[in-house]
Amino acid sequence: MLQSVLGRRAGRSDWPWALLGVLVLAQICYPLTSGGTRAAFTVATVVIGYLLSVTHALLSRGPRAALALVGAATLGGFAVEAIGVATGFPFGTYVYSGQLGPKLLGVPLIIPLAWTWMAWPAWLAAQRLPIARWARVGVAAFGLAAWDLFLDPQMVAEGYWRWLSPTPALPGVPGIPVGNYLGWLGFAVVLMTALSHFSRVHEPRPGDAPMLGLWFWTYASSVLAHAVFLSLPASAAWGGVLMGAAVLPVAIRLLIPARPGADLRRVRP
Known part of the structure; x- marks a missing residue:
């Protein structure tokens, strides 16, 4: 009986690794394709990433955490996107093309899945830093x-969406207003605050x-892909530089052993 239970637990714990492997393969294929095939890889990557994060939340922390993730990131992400498309707040006035699949209220259904996919690793990575809870948010x-x-x-380079008033923009990154990034930062604070409270x-x-692994891979592969493959x-x-400000401290924390006697939080098995 004990061996059977342990076997089931081991099998469940393998699912996130398997999904991560499929996700990495899909992302490697992305810059090697174009047109409709590339759009299909975009959708597939988001769906796989969504399943990866929600599955990990469920298996590692239970139904409460998974529901909190879906509520804060998926439903919250859809709500803020629908408001954004309808009103131009808080991201500026923008429209989606029809290349990313079916829409609801002008928002492709995969868009809130993308924010869910990355919200969970971002939250778990922040837990590795020895800082106050509000700072982790x-x-x-x-x-x-x-x-x-x-x-x-x-995505703008691929024509998946576009802004009607894309200025002022960051130097070297035309087509996207700076206000869009500020809008996402504001919503991300609300999302992480809700996730912290409801997921526990x-x-x-x-x-x-x-x-x-997903968090570090996303950062490193994005830098490489944009610099080398996507022009x-x-x-x-x-x-x-900016995502690195959140990612690299976590990497350093994991790579450099803590000093003896440091006040470390207990890591539960």
């Missing part, structure tokens, strides 16, 4: 919003390794 929100410095230039996830666990060097630089 800020780090996770900043990291999630900074990811948009890669996402929006890439405030401690790291060894089983978070797939999500940390977007400015967004590679902006994203590399």
